[in-house]
Amino acid sequence: MTMRLPALAAGAALLGLLMMPDNAPADEGMWLFNNLPRAQLKKYDFEPTDKWLEHVRLSSVRFNSGGSGSFVSPDGLVMTNHHVGAGDLDKVSTEEKNYLRDGFMAKTHADEIKCKGLELNVLTDIKDVTAEVEKAVPAETPAPEAFKLRQAKIAELEKAAANPEKKIRADIVTLYAGGQYHLYTFKKYTDIRIVFAPEKQIAFFGGDPDNFEYPRYDLDVCFFRVWENDKPIKCEHYLTWSPNGSKAGDLVFVSGHPGRTTRANTVDELKYLRDTGYPYLLNRLNRLEVLLNSWGNRSEANMKRAEEELFSIQNSRKARIGGLAGLMDPALFGRKIADQKRLEEFITKGSTPEAKAAAGAIEKIAKAEKVRAELIKDMTVLENGGGFNSSSFGIARTLARAAEELPKPNGERLREFGEARIPSLKESLVSDEPIFEDLEILKLADGLQFLAVTLGPDSDLVKQVLAGKSPRERAYELISGTKVRDPKFREKVFDAIVAAAKDKKPVDPAILKDPMIELAQLVDPTSRALRKRFENEVDEPKRQAHSALAKAKFAMDGDKVYPDATFTLRLAFGTVKGYKEDGKEVPPYTTFEGLYKRSAEQGNKGPFELPKRWVERKSKLDLNTPFNFVCTADIIGGNSGSPVVNREGQVVGLIFDGNIQSLVLDFIYDSETARAVSVDSRAIVESLRKVYDANDLADELTGKRK
């Protein structure tokens, strides 16, 4: 499930850093389509032709909601994961028709349902514009001026290449932390319709218990169709279906959009994560999981209110456990140490200006990480709101801060209150998503206890926050007393703040008279001071040091290595291959037979309950059909929905997850046990025909449609 890029992170990933290849295993890398590791691929006796590359690239699709996909028919059919399409299925569902839960199938093109606000991009061209960007900034220009000049050039190049009328989008992608600038031109599609989705129960069979695990049995697929001018598009480039699928040992390729990796982390940063950051975060996730799970188990109504948040916590928890396990592996950690040593030697030698400029950068980061470790607990409870864990507090703080920030000139505000963000800020404030009073009390009471334990129950701030009450009593008092859960109240307050700022008048204090807003005001000076210290002593020095290190690395290795992920199109490759766990071989493929067996062993209950159709159609299915498989390709969140193709560029699978061992790929590639998990192409066709009677769709995929 992490293979989908979280929506919020999608925008933040456009600045990529590079990582080092020196002692890298053979299948490592999220490669640029215009710079493949041809030597590495030779070991597989495979040389991709330009035509092959162009075909795969133009058949690949980016879901701007945070995933990947591919064209799989000449009529604009797009394949992705059910969990990538989940948000869109949800948006078009109604009280009567729950497409996310129950699935959907369009009998004809006319039945296809138009999505709300979904944008797909196809990467039509890549041009290296590094020289042009660099030319715009004369040598020796001071930093702020250089930044301005560079941004202006980038905007100019983007504008020249874009063509809104023809739906051509152009982005300059910063690679290697500024070592290269590439101009990416995209064809943009905005009329996307839903063709087919299975039931969530089979798409996410096994639920949280099987999430990130393997063996696995998920039909995590759905199909969209791209329309233009009110009819399906005709595509020149689309992936054809492999007639035979894959087998163990086969070389396969993954074409998709990995969102963000941090493989440029220094050893000190990894040690921080391993020794402090992850253990601390895991404590917190465990605490919240137990809190919500035990409250949820008290009633079905409770569970309904808590389950979305609970699932997201469980998902994070598994991800961190996998990441921490990887960081605790001395073999992997040893590779990071060796990589860094090589870089340090290059820097010490100082044979290039970049190497000289990077002197002391590693130490600067080490120092920043010490401050980070020192501040993490207070930051978590105060600025990150963990000590006031509730939607009500989040809203109250936004209002309290808006009143303080909006009267300031734009450049002096906290960044989330920048003028450009005001409309979306208001939109989120007036959203009428329900907030449940009982769940709010539960979470806030727990948060206040967490605050008291973190800062000490006898600290002045905690005493002021609790106002002589126990955390539970105080949480009840605050939640039952605040009006911020009412969207109308929020809108009224926010509008008043905006109006006052416009008129350059102070906000009428009466408008902010609410116990939760007052609490936010009480905490704010301490919280802001902490944030400022964090930004000055952690974020900023690290940003500078990483920029210097990335430049030194680029000077050392150039583009022989791949840049960190940027949610732009990359090609990964590997082989279909099982792995060893606790001394036992985990085979690469599962089958439909395994699905039925797993469901039966679990009493067909909960996340292991099969949809009715799957029970009824069992006898029709070829139970030996491969269902899911694993391969060694290097993927990360954002790769969800990526096609897996063979040497001929034919579809053999569909990426939907990584195993728990793959969660270390954020920091470092591992070929021993980290695996990408795919739906097998044969399972897709077999289930379309035998379970869903979707022969037309299966024919369209396999090229049999007349």
Added chain:
Amino acid sequence: MTMRLPALAAGAALLGLLMMPDNAPADEGMWLFNNLPRAQLKKYDFEPTDKWLEHVRLSSVRFNSGGSGSFVSPDGLVMTNHHVGAGDLDKVSTEEKNYLRDGFMAKTHADEIKCKGLELNVLTDIKDVTAEVEKAVPAETPAPEAFKLRQAKIAELEKAAANPEKKIRADIVTLYAGGQYHLYTFKKYTDIRIVFAPEKQIAFFGGDPDNFEYPRYDLDVCFFRVWENDKPIKCEHYLTWSPNGSKAGDLVFVSGHPGRTTRANTVDELKYLRDTGYPYLLNRLNRLEVLLNSWGNRSEANMKRAEEELFSIQNSRKARIGGLAGLMDPALFGRKIADQKRLEEFITKGSTPEAKAAAGAIEKIAKAEKVRAELIKDMTVLENGGGFNSSSFGIARTLARAAEELPKPNGERLREFGEARIPSLKESLVSDEPIFEDLEILKLADGLQFLAVTLGPDSDLVKQVLAGKSPRERAYELISGTKVRDPKFREKVFDAIVAAAKDKKPVDPAILKDPMIELAQLVDPTSRALRKRFENEVDEPKRQAHSALAKAKFAMDGDKVYPDATFTLRLAFGTVKGYKEDGKEVPPYTTFEGLYKRSAEQGNKGPFELPKRWVERKSKLDLNTPFNFVCTADIIGGNSGSPVVNREGQVVGLIFDGNIQSLVLDFIYDSETARAVSVDSRAIVESLRKVYDANDLADELTGKRK
């Protein structure tokens, strides 16, 4: 479920400290039967006669397995909780008959099933022997000599009063930390037979989600019968059934055996628990709960292996959350501060030798708590084994230490290897309780990660423990490599150690050649050093200081107050009364109707599934019958199964739990929201008649049997 005293703690609770009544709420206290708070009871216009007291006392029964009970018919019928009898039901169950899960009913006396190793005690006499014990120790005798003389006197008095042939047991109970010594004489019964138990599903309806919660719907009852000379005994004293039950506001009494309270904790000890001990323990419990729950959810087979441990973790977690919430209540904490201030003033005044002797004791405890906070993390992972969380390590360490300890003279050994403990140590070592390899790997891998995070992955000890592997790899290697899971291997090793010690020869090192035993040996020096420091700098100074404080308190208040719980018979009292939670009234009674409603709302699933009989017989039941109720009586673990009686000494209920707010009663009584939870006597009779067709038993209870 905590109201049952954990079996292991049962033996340790015989030394009681006293607590302070000064600003205590009216219903506070676990009173001695020979020293009741008559003034406090006057407010209820109730004066217990000696006859009333004797009758209730002689009708009360102690389950030496860790609970309470009462005679409820002239034919030796004993009532207690299902969860108190659970161990006994389990012991007599077979592959075919699962009495714990499915319940049991004896149609005739001949059908009653004899328990294995269950002992019941009835307190026949209490005698204050303080003067005699004190006379045995001349003034100014130095401490070790005084201890010896006192123990000798105690043994002499116990021996004189006991009569094994007549099954008379005699214990000297140390009250007020030595302020008083009472000689308790018990009639001992050992032929106990099972008469009736309902299905576990109704006894523990709601399972973990409803554990410690209220409203509640549990038929947590079972009946035993006391036999002697192969027939049921005739009792002179037994509790009769109230014809009308109780109602809100009624004065009720609880006669039972609270196991252990620590109300003598100083403010510094409470702060340690509040700020360090409980939060740290909760982090660990959360971690283990998430670990076992997520692994258990992966398959039914996993859950079967993990569920017992998982439930016990959840139970502890709830208990700590409740305790911590109480400690975070400034009102309760304020009372503890006021209590201590009064004691400090008494000590400062120094008007008695005890007050003088207690000078500095509070400060000594404060200092010890600082060391405790400093050592807690290392103690947890090393000496308490949290860093090697597995049965295999526990066994391996016992063997490794036995080899080191047994050759030493008895007095110099670690206390768990004292000569007297060797037989039970061997018994536990050769037990063939299954140990599951997969669960062991899971737990040990998590433990090793916890160890690495606690001591730092770069510490020498951690590096030696992990031997260049990741925690998971190392756990797999250790668990798959060790032989300690084989009881025969354990027996062979232990016998060899004992034999070598007897012959005063060193153990053949070859016998200890096992990767897990070697790991235990590797860790042991560090672990022992830590333990020694903890004993010398925390345990011992605290023991001394508490003894001095208890004597000072006794000098200040005498026996106007009740002593801390000692798993001996006490009388608590209170009123049937609801409470407020998050601004809402929680009414004191639930009904059968509520049971069916709760089950239906939860989809009749999991812990909310009703036994078949309860579904079938619903229409026969009077759904308005009160099912469970709460009262303000002061109870704690060990009180499980205590009868709740009215002014007439008639049964109106059966204690089985406390609400989550009551979990602070370990440290301090609270009448605001802390409540004891009981099964209503009317529900017992109604369900016996209408659900179980157990009219004979119901008649016996209500005195209608011919």
